[in-house]
Amino acid sequence: MKLKLFDSELKVMEMLWNHGDCTAGQLAKLLKEETGWNRNTTYTVIKKCIEKGAIERCEPNFLCRAVVRREEIQAAETEELIDRMFDGSKSKFFAAFLSGQSLSKEELEELRQMLKQAGQEEA
The missing domain is CATH 1.10.10.10 (Winged helix-like DNA-binding domain superfamily/Winged helix DNA-binding domain)
Structure with missing residues (x-):
């Protein structure tokens, strides 16, 4: 929706x-x-x-x-932001998000797990 x-x-x-x-x-x-x-x-x-x-x-x-x-609204808003500001590129979005960011070890591990899970869902 x-x-x-x-x-x-x-x-x-x-x-x-x-x-x-x-x-x-x-x-x-x-x-x-x-x-x-x-x-x-x-x-x-x-x-x-x-x-x-x-x-x-x-x-x-x-x-x-x-x-x-x-979660539905968050997903739609995120998709719109990525489309509008990053030409639909999730990698450009993540690069911009991570530039200048200081992430804790816990946050980095959480991101690794999300990426791993997303990769498994694609397979």
Whole structure:
């Protein structure tokens, strides 16, 4: 699924991913505490997320449920970034990411394991 969410929509999705299903009223309260949004702003963003298919509305009480997982959105955002900034080249992305970076031994080992696993999945 290729779904583009804007920052405001991601804020609503983060609340659902972190807190589970919430009513629109609960989301409005959480987002007021975190971002200062008023109820109308939250409801407008929820509506946009519903229209995009990221959230489904259920009864009772306008219960909101995330339809897409965080990992799906992360993958789509990462793919878009690599396409836009690195001509679709993952190796250029990694080279840019690693330049000037200081990684711990644990992070390096984690990356090695990911690369090894990705190579096994290709085979």
